[in-house]
Amino acid sequence: MTLSSERFTAIVEAYGSQPARWPAEERALAIAYSAAHPEAQALQTEFRALDDMLDQFQVADLSLLERNVLSQVARTSEGNVFDHLLDWLLPHSEKLAAWLWRPALVACMPLVCGILLADYFSFGIEGVQNSREEELYLLSLNDYTETFE
Amino acid sequence: MVRALSRLSSAETCGTSDNALAAAGLRSTVLKMTDDQELMTAIQAGNARAYESAVKKHLKSISHYAFRMLGDSKDTEDITQETFLRLWTHADTWRSEKASVSTWLHRITHNLCIDYMRKDKSAITSEYLDEHESSERPAELPDREVRLTSLKEALAQLPERQRSAIVLNHYHGFSNREIAEIMDISVDALESILARARRGLKAELLATMGPNKNN
Numbered sequence: 001m002t003l004s005s006e007r008f009t010a011i012v013e014a015y016g017s018q019p020a021r022w023p024a025e026e027r028a029l030a031i032a033y034s035a036a037h038p039e040a041q042a043l044q045t046e047f048r049a050l051d052d053m054l055d056q057f058q059v060a061d062l063s064l065l066e067r068n069v070l071s072q073v074a075r076t077s078e079g080n081v082f083d084h085l086l087d088w089l090l091p092h093s094e095k096l097a098a099w100l101w102r103p104a105l106v107a108c109m110p111l112v113c114g115i116l117l118a119d120y121f122s123f124g125i126e127g128v129q130n131s132r133e134e135e136l137y138l139l140s141l142n143d144y145t146e147t148f149e
Numbered sequence: 150m151v152r153a154l155s156r157l158s159s160a161e162t163c164g165t166s167d168n169a170l171a172a173a174g175l176r177s178t179v180l181k182m183t184d185d186q187e188l189m190t191a192i193q194a195g196n197a198r199a200y201e202s203a204v205k206k207h208l209k210s211i212s213h214y215a216f217r218m219l220g221d222s223k224d225t226e227d228i229t230q231e232t233f234l235r236l237w238t239h240a241d242t243w244r245s246e247k248a249s250v251s252t253w254l255h256r257i258t259h260n261l262c263i264d265y266m267r268k269d270k271s272a273i274t275s276e277y278l279d280e281h282e283s284s285e286r287p288a289e290l291p292d293r294e295v296r297l298t299s300l301k302e303a304l305a306q307l308p309e310r311q312r313s314a315i316v317l318n319h320y321h322g323f324s325n326r327e328i329a330e331i332m333d334i335s336v337d338a339l340e341s342i343l344a345r346a347r348r349g350l351k352a353e354l355l356a357t358m359g360p361n362k363n364n
Binding site for chain 2: 013023054057074
């Protein structure tokens with residue numbers, strides 16, 4: 001099995017001159033083709049200059065950036081109080097539980113908080129259990145003139 | 150996994166050097182798969198130590214990829230942080246049969262970089278260019294520095310996908326299938342993009358430095 005010249009050209013044009021970057025399944029064939037064909041070696045030489053230049057471009061020191069990311073990561077993985085509360089209520093066990101119950105619980109929490117707050121702060125609304133005397137007094141204040149006419 | 154391990158044990162019993170090499174390669178692949186699987190299972194279960202271990206393992210590669218794509222350390226930091234945040238929050242979307250953790254993370258970074266560059270095209274200013282553009286003129290710089298500056302300029306001018314393909318191929322050692330997976334394209338499309346990228350770089354360098362310096 002051999003490689004065609006078109007395929008060798010396509011490989012070098014795409015992956016460059018260095019065999020280590022060529023597709024693994026065609027590497028051996030391409031190396032053999034290059035060894036047997038001077039024009040293939042010339043093509044590799046043509047692309048080697050670009051690869052050499054690309055090799056020179058090394059990323060500057062990013063250690064500060066990496067430290068920042070690691071400290072952010074530590075904060076993320078620690079989670080907040082709400083996450084810890086959720087984990088305590090519903091620890092990660094099954095995917096179904098995680099997908100259904102946790103969002104449902106989160107959705108219910110404002111409702112529960114609202115009920116508790118409303119129960120605690122009645123905002124001056126008192127019970128409607130009036131005494132018999134109070135009801136008679138309130139009835140006496142009504143205007144019954146139209147009814148009698 | 151079981152099939153891979155049985156292939157591994159049968160390769161080891163053959164005794165030839167080729168088979169030994171194949172066995173070593175297969176063993177490393179299997180170990181890598183197991184490592185990835187264990188790490189991601191732990192992260193999915195909310196294990197902070199596993200998460201930090203995964204971050205430390207992939208941080209350099211992810212940050213360097215983002216820097217070569219964006220050329221700015223502030224944006225690189227944002228994209229890197231977002232990538233690892235997604236590792237924590239979306240770990241359950243990773244599938245071992247589809248991609249390695251490294252490929253999966255680079256895919257997230259690739260998508261974030263592309264989104265970022267499309268939203269704010271003016272932001273593709275290159276910090277790695279500024280260091281030379283600020284004070285010295287190219288004529289006053291050593292030859293190697295001039296070539297490097299020209300290369301960085303040429304890379305910065307490539308379309309996003311071409312830049313991504315060449316960075317992943319040349320600097321990160323991914324195979325063509327892995328790069329195609331990261332970029333969500335076919336291997337044929339990847340080859341076409343890579344060839345255009347190299348042609349573009351050569352033409353740009355030829356235009357700025359002349360034929361003698363590039364060839």
